[in-house]
Amino acid sequence: MFSFKNYIAVTSLEEAYDELLKNKKNIILGGTSYLRMGNVAYNTAIDLSNLELDYIKEGETCIHIGAMASFRDLEINEITQQLFDGVLDRCVRGILGVQFRSNVRVGATVFSKYGFSDLIPTLLAMDSTVVLYKGGEISLEEYLKEESLRRDILVEIKIKKEGRGSFQSIRKSKTDYAITNTCVTKIDNKIRVAIGVRPGKAVLSYRAMEILNNNERTEEIIDRACEAMSEEISFGSNMRGTAEYRRAVSKNLVKRAIQEVL
Numbered sequence: 001m002f003s004f005k006n007y008i009a010v011t012s013l014e015e016a017y018d019e020l021l022k023n024k025k026n027i028i029l030g031g032t033s034y035l036r037m038g039n040v041a042y043n044t045a046i047d048l049s050n051l052e053l054d055y056i057k058e059g060e061t062c063i064h065i066g067a068m069a070s071f072r073d074l075e076i077n078e079i080t081q082q083l084f085d086g087v088l089d090r091c092v093r094g095i096l097g098v099q100f101r102s103n104v105r106v107g108a109t110v111f112s113k114y115g116f117s118d119l120i121p122t123l124l125a126m127d128s129t130v131v132l133y134k135g136g137e138i139s140l141e142e143y144l145k146e147e148s149l150r151r152d153i154l155v156e157i158k159i160k161k162e163g164r165g166s167f168q169s170i171r172k173s174k175t176d177y178a179i180t181n182t183c184v185t186k187i188d189n190k191i192r193v194a195i196g197v198r199p200g201k202a203v204l205s206y207r208a209m210e211i212l213n214n215n216e217r218t219e220e221i222i223d224r225a226c227e228a229m230s231e232e233i234s235f236g237s238n239m240r241g242t243a244e245y246r247r248a249v250s251k252n253l254v255k256r257a258i259q260e261v262l
């Protein structure tokens with residue numbers, strides 16, 4: 001279990017950020033499900049609960065998801081249920097139980113770039129952007145490419161309103177982490193293919209996307225794109241599966257997802 005010396009429920013993002021910078025051992029609290037798995041002693045725990053960041057709302061061009069929205073919110077909110085054929089609901093629905101999903105937060109997850117995440121590849125395929133308190137707005141694609149974690153606060157995620165989507169994953173048992181997963185979307189007739197749990201952090205398959213977006217999408221082209229994805233993306237091994245297994249399964253998941261969005 002993690003511990004901390006001081007606790008502060010901030011009343012503004014500015015206060016949260018100032019507090020975060022005061023000490024290397026100060027941390028932002030999300031739902032704390034992940035923090036509780038560690039045994040780290042922190043200095044000050046900064047709670048964002050009073051900042052009303054648990055929203056999911058529709059703007060003129062985008063859907064805005066606040067950092068403190070929970071996975072359960074993604075599942076039951078009418079906006080996210082409709083968005084991209086409900087991929088946000090589908091990607092989190094299988095993660096442990098309702099109590100757990102009511103506790104874990106979107107902002108904590110995306111900020112941390114977890115390689116095992118089901119949500120991050122989905123948001124990546126949706127061409128989302130992240131809004132950071134200090135760093136401003138950047139695409140999730142660019143954010144994930146950064147090796148280290150910034151000293152910043154994730155405020156919200158922005159997602160375009162229109163698109164089709166399919167999320168596919170495979171697990172050994174219902175409550176385990178995924179062995180691998182994928183999300184494919186179609187936005188303005190452009191396909192995006194994201195692969196997660198490689199088991200490293202989620203990436204796009206640029207070669208698959210190039211093939212699918214520059215050719216008529218016949219069965220043969222879809223197979224070529226899946227083959228190109230499996231050559232381009234690096235997969236690794238861990239206790240849940242070997243790199244070869246992940247590569248083989250991923251090809252099939254991607255094919256299924258492409259067919260679904262088409």
Ligand SMILES: Cc1cc2nc3c(=O)[nH]c(=O)nc-3n(C[C@H](O)[C@H](O)[C@H](O)COP(=O)(O)OP(=O)(O)OC[C@H]3O[C@@H](n4cnc5c(N)ncnc54)[C@H](O)[C@@H]3O)c2cc1C
Nearest residue numbers: 028030031032033034035104105107108109117118153154
């Ligand atoms: C037992 C277990 C099983 C899981 N299984 C799955 C699974 O199958 N699939 C899946 O996708 N995920 C899974 N997860 C991960 C889970 O879905 C969340 O991604 C994870 O718990 C982080 O969310 P949290 O709210 O608990 O974050 P916390 O534990 O509160 O925080 C995690 C980190 O994020 C930082 N942080 C929090 N909020 C912010 C913010 N707004 N800005 C900047 N930094 C912030 C914290 O300081 C901390 O470093 C699992 C987690 C656990 C504990």
